Amino acid sequence: MQKEQLSDKEAIFLIIVFVIGSSLITGVGGEADNDAWIAVVVGLIMVMPMILVFSRILSLFQGKDLFDILTLTLGKRISKIVAIMYIWYAFHLGALVLRNFGEFINIVAMPETPMFVPLFCLGLLCIVAVRLGIEVMGRTTAYFLPILFLIIVIVQLLAIPQLHLNYLKPILGSGLIPVLKGGFSALSFPFAETVLFIGVFGSLKTKKSPFKVYYWGILISALIIIITTIRNLAVLGNMRDSFYFPSYAAVGSIKIGNFIERIEVSVAFIFVFGVFIKSSICLLVACKGIGKMFNLKDYRSIVIQTGLLMIYLSYIIYDNSMMMKYWAFKVYPFYAFPFQVIIPITIWIFAEYKARKNKMNCFSSKCP
């Protein structure tokens, strides 16, 4: 199989789209009410140590992906168990993201159409993208990201007349605890979900680039999320919690003169592209994991079936939108914590130990 190469720029773009994808439209840090933007900042601070851990793991084992690193650090048997957990996490997260898209289409665009139809259409697109490989996804993102940035900037500027900055007050009115809870929620969704990129970034160029890619990717996406959260709060105020998709509602209220209105479709475009890239990355990691576990020649041979299973899981996973919101804000942060924090830190400790042991062996046997 030919080795795929990803430039740093493409990798940063992939992280940005992955992080802003579904979080821009579903909202982040909902527990903190009108301090949600501070919760995003807290989430950003919380994820910084984890970025160091993720990038250190990658730079210790340059050219290896998550599943190779697991085998090298934890041994054959334990690595298989942890690999199964990560395959499930990637597969499940992909299904959750697809379901977000399905709910979005069902609620705002096509309420009469069965939800399976949009899920199946986007799922097929993800299958095609994963079969084409990470290089193609990287290049596609590099083409589309400037358009997404342009849309985000224009929409922010057009929203200025609708802003009521007094909605942001009182700052820390409910105390620090809701902000910390919101920060924890922002850590798990979306920032620390980037743990899955350890399964993708085996093809980065230099030893230092994983840190650079993670750092810039998370920083730029956090900035976009903070600005968007402030806009949503300043436009919708206390009404923010009553919408499933606050960004869509906030942009929907923009009205300049009598001709610039109903521009929420621009937000939908960002959301659809973001969901597409995020689900594709999840599917790619799940397929790579299955491929490595069963020593397949190429992970591409199982993409269609894994993708179809992901579509079916996304269809059956929730009964309604309320359940989706409850899961996203109340259950998911605790469910994802082991995958995003505990296991990566354990892998990192073992990886450091292995790397030092190899170095010592190199010194004693004078290897280059």
Place this chain on the structure above:
Amino acid sequence: MFVLPIIGYTFWVIYEFIPLYKQKLWHDFWVNAVLGISSFTIAMLLSLGVEVPSPEGPIRELIISIFGK
């Protein structure tokens, strides 16, 4: 409705399954077969209107039992 998955999966067998068999990639072939049979079963159940249980409930119960509400 159950005809649609049958047609779709027939195309899949022709497009992917037979080439794997011809190339004698047995690992890929068997993993693909297991995944394919699972996904075909779920597709048939969904098309026949059978309610497939979601893993969301047990995971939610587990998380709530550990961390509380």
